[in-house]
Amino acid sequence: MIKRINFWVIFAFLVPLLVAIPIFTVFLSFFDTTGNYLDLLKDTFLLKYLSNSFLILLGVLSLTFIFGVTSAYFVSFYKFPGVNFFKWALILSFAVPAYIYAYSLVAFFENYGTAFSILTYLFGEGDYNKNIPKFDGLIGSMFSISFSLFGYVYVLTRASFVFQSHNLIEVGKNLGLSSYESFFKIILPSARPAIVVGLSLVAMETLSDFGTVDFFNISTLTTAIYNAWISFDDLTTANQLSFVLLFFILLLFILENLSRKGAKYHQNSKGNKPIPKIQLVGGKSILATCFCSILFFCSFVFPVSQMTYWTIKFPKYFQDINFWSLNMNTLLLVFLSSLFLIIFSFMTNYGNRVSKNKLISYLSTFSVSGYALPGIILAVAFITFISWFSDFLSSIFGFNSFKNVFIGSVVGLVIAYFVRFFSLSYNGIKSGYSKINNSIDENAYLLGYSKLKTFSTIHLPYLKTNILLVGVLIALEIIKELPITLILRPFNFETFATKAYSYAAQDLLEAAAFPSLCLIMWASIFILFISKYILSEK
Amino acid sequence: MKKLIKIIGLTIVGLFSTLLVANSVFANEVNIFSARHYDSDVQLYEKFTAKTGIKVNVVSGKDKALQKRIKEEGKDSKADIYITADAGRLGAFQAEGMFQKGASSAALKKVVPANFRSPYWVGIAKRARIIYYNPKTVNPSWNMSYEDLADPKYKGRVVIRKSSNIYNQSLVASLIKNNGEKKTAAWAKGMVNNFARKPTGNDRAQILAVAAGEADWAVANTYYLALMLSGKKGAEQQAAAKKVMPFFPNQDGRGTHMNISGSGILKHAPNKANAVKLLEFLLTPEAQQHIVNNTFEYPMIPGVEANKLIAQFGLDFKQDLKTKVSNYGKLQAKALKVMNEAGW
Structure with a gap:
């Protein structure tokens, strides 16, 4: 029972209530509707929408897991050339929204795109289009979303690695575990809650993505809800689909909560000395450097370069923008x-x-x-x-x-x-x-x-x-x-995001480059501003 | 704590002042909701303001989302004009009772062909959805049609974008109108059999696929080729565009499929008189010239020359004026169904 009703309590009651209204709106349809979209949907593409959502989710979770955990493992436990740089450089991927990543991906790999220009510049005229890989929308969405979101997994996993009990790893070593074994038997399991939290954030962002899948013209559960609601005015179907989506997400929430509760058992032993980093040599050190370089390149350098290239190549669009x-x-x-x-x-x-x-x-x-x-x-x-x-x-x-x-x-x-x-x-x-x-x-x-x-x-x-x-x-x-x-x-x-979108919508990705670049720049500034807290090892 | 209260207070004041600025009423204005994103349109509105003193305010966005917002705002909506790039969408929005009569004023009736206007909306510019081919590998006969693209002899040589695209829906709607649903369903199956790849990318990507030798035939709107030829997409794409030839189909029959960018005056428009003025301005030779030179569409009124990049394809082709563009909207759902069932 509420002991005393006061300002604070009322506040704590009202704010969440207001925030919950749209969610209630989705569930409780107090509007009269006649549903015909669902029939059409059932016959034709409901299954496809669901499978698209599921495939993208699966692809993104796998990729972000591999990208995030591997890079976190390298930078937390080892010394190799560039490790101090990669430690913070990898979080810059947060600055690139998935839809801008998608613009870069398409522009680079399309017929007569940037890749073609580069090859022509390097090797002269030629028929390169056949040899440039083409991204199908589904794969393109997976990569775009993964590169822009793996940062969640990276940051959280890294934090968990850094605060991991040193003793456990020592015990493992004394028991004669190889670094390979201790990774799979000790390090990974004890970082599990952090990884799950990271992945569930990624999952939520993926399921709710609109800009990327819309750009690639891929129909997902989210676009199905949007269509049901907006194109067919069929709120019942929209609600039912939303329910499926929220159910998906609720499941993730529960999973996340469970693993958070689990985390209590893995008490951080505070005041531990930081884990001494092992110096990598030879092939292993090259491997670690290469992995992190490629990841940094793909997630940040690549989209930024594509946008910069356009901004320089098409200065006309630069002038059209009301920057201020x-x-x-x-x-x-x-x-x-x-x-x-x-x-x-x-x-x-x-x-x-x-x-x-x-x-x-x-x-x-x-x-x-x-x-x-x-x-x-x-x-x-x-x-x-x-x-x-x-x-x-x-x-x-x-x-x-x-x-x-x-x-x-x-x-x-x-x-x-x-x-x-x-x-x-x-x-x-x-x-x-x-x-x-x-x-x-x-x-x-x-x-x-x-x-x-x-x-x-x-x-x-x-x-x-x-x-x-x-x-x-x-x-x-x-x-x-x-x-x-x-x-x-x-x-x-207009904001940078809407401006970039509107150019992309008129098939002028070249013009979308400058607002995209500004967006990434602002986001990077903010990230650098807090990087020292995100990466704190104390 | 006093500090905190001060901050909250200041913020609320700040918020309300932004609110006032955002909602301040300019006596002499006209408000546009546009699903066309061209920057050149905005330049055109600036010209209009310079001429008439009427301020033009714009919100651009996705077609259906804008419609939803207009509907929900109801009689409080400030939107006067809705602009979009498909006749079917205009027709559908009209059918929902969202437009008021008056878009085609007496002055406009004189210059805009009857097929491209109704009492509720008026076309601003035309585009044709045509066939593109690779002249090195194929050579269409003069009377080739959209229907012919489904011929099994073109197996694996045709590219076109997805069925979810509104231009495809309008094209297929016009086929249904002319050939019936059954024949069109068979045609759609034939098309899918002829696909060189799973539909992907926008119209320009289809043209580029022909340039790159991935396919011999593509279907795309006219202005995309001109956009590439203009050099706005860079030298490589300009060179690629030159490898592809445009072809205007169905010259032996009803003519090439035409669509429009058009606009209507909304039911609750607060500035109707200004809206009429703006629409009339958009259909003056000056404004039309600006549009065709920037978007590479075809002019809506006589006496204005299409941009030379478009004009070089030939301007005397037979346009399909028989199929009312206002039918597109009614048949789009059917068109989508037909395409989906064919696995498009």
């Missing part, structure tokens, strides 16, 4: 969204902490699944809900319509981002909070501190790093965000 307003718009969205997300998740977390109420805690957990709802579906749900709510209030209470305040405005964008990324910031702050012992709060109350004072003088300063980290993660997501911005933006409002 693109910067301002992107940063405005980043600033407002991060600010609100951080403040509100803080208060919700604190409310949760002081109330110790089960209902509120469940509600927050549930609302966090907003992250699982693909951005494009969330945006449509948002528009539908606001429209319904406004009409409802007008018809019952005669309120003025407030649709224009929320649809096609910066306010609406910030709210939609809020719903989408609340999970990210809530959990980010929560992980910091969980490190502050409850007895500290109690001591503060004993000393006569009010809740407000405890919050502002003890919690806030203590969680500074967390705030910074969460703020930057939100910034990264928002800079890269495409579908929500595209649908909900005001008149004459």
Whole structure:
């Protein structure tokens, strides 16, 4: 039971409730609909949509696992040429959104594309097209998404490796395990929770991807929901499909939660001396350097070079862009969204902490699944809900319509981002909070501190790093965000993402290069800003 | 804590001021929702503003998403004009009752051919969906048709993009209208048998596949070849485009399949008078010249010359004016079904 109703508790109750609205909207159809899309879908391509989603998911999970874990293993346990560089360079892959990766991939490998130009330049005129590999949309999507997301697995696995108990590995060594054996028998199993968390983040992002599969024209569960809802106005089908999707994701959530609980058993022995890195020599050192170089090249250098090449080759497009307003718009969205997300998740977390109420805690957990709802579906749900709510209030209470305040405005964008990324910031702050012992709060109350004072003088300063980290993660997501911005933006409002998209849509990837490059640049700046916290070995 | 309250306060003030800026009402304006993404369109709107003093505001985006937003905004929608690049989409949106009459003003009726307008929407520019071939390997007879592409003798030599593409849906819709659903279903199966590869990429990728020798025949819209020939895609693609020849099919019968970029005035348009002015402006010789030179579409009105990169293909080909473009929308769902069943 709630012991005392106060400001904080109400807050902790209301914020998650609001965030949960779009998810409720997806589930509860309070609109009359007649479903004919599902019949068509069942006969023709439902199976294909499902199998596409599944194949992409499988491909991406395998690739990100191999990329992320292998690179994390190399940089955590060994010394080889370039290791200190790769350690942070690999996280730059976060800066390249999958859809921009897809633009580069297509442009490079298409008939008479960049690869063809390079070969012509090097070896003179020739019939190279036949020898340049072509990416089918499915494979192209897998690679694009994998290279832009493997960073999740890398960062989390690496952190887990670094904090891994040194003793375990020593014991293994004393038992005569080879490095190969100790990797599979000790290192990998004990990093399992971290790997699972990384993979489930990757899975969620993959299932909700729209920009990449749309560019490659691949139909997935997400595009099926979008089509059912938008092209056929068949909300019932959209809901049923969303249910399948959310079920998929719920499963992942459960998996993630289970492995997090498991993690408690693998207590980090704090204060351990860092694991001494082994110097690799000869072939092994070349192998490690090569692997990391190729990964860094493919995930970051390749898309950035393709975009730079175009920007230089086609300077005309460079002039067409209103650089100043693109910067301002992107940063405005980043600033407002991060600010609100951080403040509100803080208060919700604190409310949760002081109330110790089960209902509120469940509600927050549930609302966090907003992250699982693909951005494009969330945006449509948002528009539908606001429209319904406004009409409802007008018809019952005669309120003025407030649709224009929320649809096609910066306010609406910030709210939609809020719903989408609340999970990210809530959990980010929560992980910091969980490190502050409850007895500290109690001591503060004993000393006569009010809740407000405890919050502002003890919690806030203590969680500074967390705030910074969460703020930057939100910034990264928002800079890269495409579908929500595209649908909900005001008149004459472009961000780097929408500008790049709009050029890509008119088949001018050359012109999309400059806004893409700016997007990657901003994201890289933010990443470098926090890299020292992400990579901290203390 | 005071600091925190101050920050929150300031933010709210900031937010509301952005809100006000975003929603501020310019008395003399016209608002466009556009599924056409051309930058050159924006330049055109700037010309319009310079001429009339009417400010033009644009939101561009994916076709259906824009329609959804317009529908949900209902009578509060600020959108005056909806622009898109397929007649079928215009027809479908009209059927949902989202347009009001008035797009084809008396002035426009005089210049725009009847097939490319209705009381609810008006075409702004035309494009033809044609056949491309490799002159080194094949040579079409003058009366070759879309129907002929399904001939088994072209097995493994034809490329075209996916069935989900709206231009394909409109093309197949016109085939259904002319040949019936049954014959078109058989045609679609024949096409799939002739595919040189699984459909992939956009229209330009189909043309490039012919240039690279992957196929002999491709189906794509006219402006893609011109775009490559213009050099806007670089020297390599310009050279590749020269290896491919355009061919206007069905000259012996109904003529080549035509589609339009078009626009209509929305039911709840707050600035209808300005919207009419803008549409009339878009169909002046000056604006048409700007459009055809930037997007390489065909002009909608007489007296304007297509860009020379397009004109060199020949301008006296027979256009299919018999199949009403307004039919495309009604038959697109059927077209998609026919293609899907054929495994397209």
